[in-house]
Amino acid sequence: SYFLFYLGLIFRYTGYKDNVFAAERIIWAFDLELWFLGSLKFVVALRSVGPKLFMLKNMLRDLAAFFYMIFIAIAAYGVVSRALILYKQIPFTSSDIFRTIFYEPYWFIYGDVADKDLLDKIISNGTQSRVAEATATHVLLTFHMLFINVLILNLLIAVFTDTIDKVKENTEFYWRCQCYSFIREYFKQPPCAYPPLIIISHFILLIRYIYSKITCKRTEDSNHTSKSITLLRNF
Numbered sequence: 001s002y003f004l005f006y007l008g009l010i011f012r013y014t015g016y017k018d019n020v021f022a023a024e025r026i027i028w029a030f031d032l033e034l035w036f037l038g039s040l041k042f043v044v045a046l047r048s049v050g051p052k053l054f055m056l057k058n059m060l061r062d063l064a065a066f067f068y069m070i071f072i073a074i075a076a077y078g079v080v081s082r083a084l085i086l087y088k089q090i091p092f093t094s095s096d097i098f099r100t101i102f103y104e105p106y107w108f109i110y111g112d113v114a115d116k117d118l119l120d121k122i123i124s125n126g127t128q129s130r131v132a133e134a135t136a137t138h139v140l141l142t143f144h145m146l147f148i149n150v151l152i153l154n155l156l157i158a159v160f161t162d163t164i165d166k167v168k169e170n171t172e173f174y175w176r177c178q179c180y181s182f183i184r185e186y187f188k189q190p191p192c193a194y195p196p197l198i199i200i201s202h203f204i205l206l207i208r209y210i211y212s213k214i215t216c217k218r219t220e221d222s223n224h225t226s227k228s229i230t231l232l233r234n235f
Contacts, residue, residue, distance in 0.1 A: 004031035044178045051171045054178060058163045066156050077144040078105040084133040085122060108148055115141055
């Protein structure tokens, strides 16, 4: 979030074109979203809310394991269906490919099937070959809706339920661990740990890191030299 804040600040005061200002507003909008989500950590210390946030964290970790399966299912239907019903109709650009192959099939997860009306229209008004392609796509759509909406999503819900049950068994333990981590995090915070003054703290920490590396290097060189002298004396 700090990186996005300073990146938007650079765009805000270095560019004078409309597209630069648009990029700055987009960056700061996403940065504000991250700040709002980050404010959830302030309720970690509450006994009633802290364990639920821990559940949410574990559920996000479980969801990440399903991203690959969901992506493969969406990409498979998007590529095959567009090759059948929209052959040579999609411009070969990154935006059009993303919108038609990934974006529209993505909404199948939530039950929003926009392809059904298009397929029905092709079947009622198309030629024999187009009707065959639309019918094959209908079969493909049925299979993917069964696979995504019934199998994957229900399996994901079952995994979420198991995660919630595990956290409920040790609610007190997880809550105390979260409180400890929260206190340690703010105990180690440098002074002025808020933007834009936090850049001063980061700069000081960078100087300390470089100085420690240089000091360690000199110590190693001196130790190596002393060892070499000792070996020569032994000979």
